[in-house]
Amino acid sequence: MAGTQSETAETDEALAQCIALRVESEQAMQAARSACSRLYQRHARKLLAFLATRVGKSDLEDVHQEVWERVWQHLPRSFHGGNFRAWLYQITRNYLIDRSRRRQMERLEDSRALPETRLRAPEELLIDQERLDALRQCLQALGEPAAGLVQARLAGESYPDICTRLGLKPERAHRLFHHAKEQLQKCVERACV
Amino acid sequence: MKLAAFDIPDDPQQLAEWLEHHLVSLDLGTLVAELSAVHPEATGGVSTLRDLFGPQRLQAVLDQGLTVLQPAELRRLLTRPKLLLELQDLVLFAGGSHWQALSDADARLTPSVLRGEKRLQRFLRSWRPEAGIQPARLGVPWYRQPLFVASATAAAVLLGVLLWQHLVPFGPGGAPRTSVATAAWGWSAPDALPQDLNAPAYLNRLADGANEWFAQRPESAVALADRLSAFRRGCTQLQLAENRPLGDSQRKWLLEKCRLWAAKLDKHLADVEAGRPPLDVRAEADETISRLVAALREEAAKS
Numbered sequence: 001m002a003g004t005q006s007e008t009a010e011t012d013e014a015l016a017q018c019i020a021l022r023v024e025s026e027q028a029m030q031a032a033r034s035a036c037s038r039l040y041q042r043h044a045r046k047l048l049a050f051l052a053t054r055v056g057k058s059d060l061e062d063v064h065q066e067v068w069e070r071v072w073q074h075l076p077r078s079f080h081g082g083n084f085r086a087w088l089y090q091i092t093r094n095y096l097i098d099r100s101r102r103r104q105m106e107r108l109e110d111s112r113a114l115p116e117t118r119l120r121a122p123e124e125l126l127i128d129q130e131r132l133d134a135l136r137q138c139l140q141a142l143g144e145p146a147a148g149l150v151q152a153r154l155a156g157e158s159y160p161d162i163c164t165r166l167g168l169k170p171e172r173a174h175r176l177f178h179h180a181k182e183q184l185q186k187c188v189e190r191a192c193v
Numbered sequence: 194m195k196l197a198a199f200d201i202p203d204d205p206q207q208l209a210e211w212l213e214h215h216l217v218s219l220d221l222g223t224l225v226a227e228l229s230a231v232h233p234e235a236t237g238g239v240s241t242l243r244d245l246f247g248p249q250r251l252q253a254v255l256d257q258g259l260t261v262l263q264p265a266e267l268r269r270l271l272t273r274p275k276l277l278l279e280l281q282d283l284v285l286f287a288g289g290s291h292w293q294a295l296s297d298a299d300a301r302l303t304p305s306v307l308r309g310e311k312r313l314q315r316f317l318r319s320w321r322p323e324a325g326i327q328p329a330r331l332g333v334p335w336y337r338q339p340l341f342v343a344s345a346t347a348a349a350v351l352l353g354v355l356l357w358q359h360l361v362p363f364g365p366g367g368a369p370r371t372s373v374a375t376a377a378w379g380w381s382a383p384d385a386l387p388q389d390l391n392a393p394a395y396l397n398r399l400a401d402g403a404n405e406w407f408a409q410r411p412e413s414a415v416a417l418a419d420r421l422s423a424f425r426r427g428c429t430q431l432q433l434a435e436n437r438p439l440g441d442s443q444r445k446w447l448l449e450k451c452r453l454w455a456a457k458l459d460k461h462l463a464d465v466e467a468g469r470p471p472l473d474v475r476a477e478a479d480e481t482i483s484r485l486v487a488a489l490r491e492e493a494a495k496s
Binding site: 036040089 | 195196198199201203204205208216217218219220221222223225226227228229230231232233264267268271272278281282285286287292293296297299302305306308309310312313314316317318320322391393394397401404
């Protein structure tokens with residue numbers, strides 16, 4: 001990409017620089033707001049996906065908003081050029097760590113600091129444990145050959161390979177998988193209510 | 194509660210695309226939980242993606258997506274679901290335009306993004322710098338402070354517009370004048386097609402303009418038809434514009450794309466007029482426009 005002046009003006013780093021200069025005049029402030037919106041448009045979708053594996057659904061949009069407010073507030077002092085995307089994810093991680101510590105402290109205060117309480121590591125990824133446990137139990141109840149078929153399908157094996165390995169006819173394998181899916185769906189729904 | 198992993202495609206050729214879609218979406222945690230329940234013993238063993246693929250294959254994934262992997266490699270990922278979380282991090286931090294386009298095209302993310310954008314704009318409008326970090330403003334009388342001047346100018350302009358609308362309620366030919374808010378958006382806005390930008394900036398500006406589609410969510414057939422018609426008009430304006438920032442091959446690309454988008458918009462409009470449920474049509478239009486935005490951004494990234 002040729003490095004003309006106007007092209008450089010569109011890079012993340014140039015937009016970040018524009019935000020850093022916001023206090024110089026009212027025009028600079030307007031340009032900074034616009035630059036922040038541009039950065040948001042570029043990175044919000046991916047940042048939401050990143051956050052979705054780390055915070056619960058009900059908190060997702062609030063946490064996302066907090067991160068962008070931090071971007072605006074901290075950028076002039078703590079972004080020193082370089083890769084904006086890397087900086088964005090670093091301040092997101094820092095925010096998640098702060099948030100996690102704060103919540104742990106609140107929980108500890110609420111529960112009078114029970115020493116055996118296992119606290120989640122700040123960077124631990126959020127996996128839907130309830131769903132995992134429920135599905136594990138429901139699979140055990142499914143029995144063979146359906147459970148083996150589900151395991152093979154969810155490992156990306158093709159029907160012809162599975163049929164050869166498990167000695168099933170293709171129509172039966174399709175029917176079995178469809179039936180197993182319905183059973184598991186109902187079972188998990190019951191377990192997670 | 195829908196089981197995400199059970200939508201796995203029958204055809205192994207579609208596996209890469211299916212997984213890519215989950216990697217940029219909001220439900221990867223659900224998918225990983227379900228796969229972990231099905232493949233519990235396999236979650237140990239290989240500890241990192243680098244162990245699994247090696248640095249060169251991994252870089253190819255970041256540049257070109259999961260289609261560079263063999264079916265057996267994809268299967269290894271499915272049976273070590275926690276590696277999908279590591280892969281998501283890599284893709285989001287360091288993925289190329291392929292992953293950006295995928296993320297842009299995911300219509301399910303759009304409502305959250307739009308709500309966030311509105312909240313951010315409210316925050317930015319209300320934010321004021323702390324007193325200690327404004328050296329440029331020290332000693333300036335209050336009536337010459339930029340904020341006061343800007344507010345006074347905005348108030349004067351608003352008053353002028355209100356007066357003009359009040360005194361001149363009809364447009365040329367006696368037709369009722371359409372309000373600025375409903376007429377000027379997207380590619381129809383007065384500054385939507387600036388001819389003095391470079392190619393990537395212009396294409397990104399077009400993508401921003403198209404994205405304004407999502408700023409309103411019409412639910413009735415009439416409102417949806419109105420919004421689709423406005424977008425379609427913008428499409429005509431774009432086709433008839435000079436598009437000077439683009440070179441010949443990009444201009445040709447844009448015109449070809451524009452014709453395809455116009456045809457799709459016409460179909461959505463015809464569907465509304467034929468009485469199809471507006472929310473169904475709106476969802477399809479969302480998809481069309483998300484893809485259109487992604488195509489423009491991808492082209493901008495290539496420039």
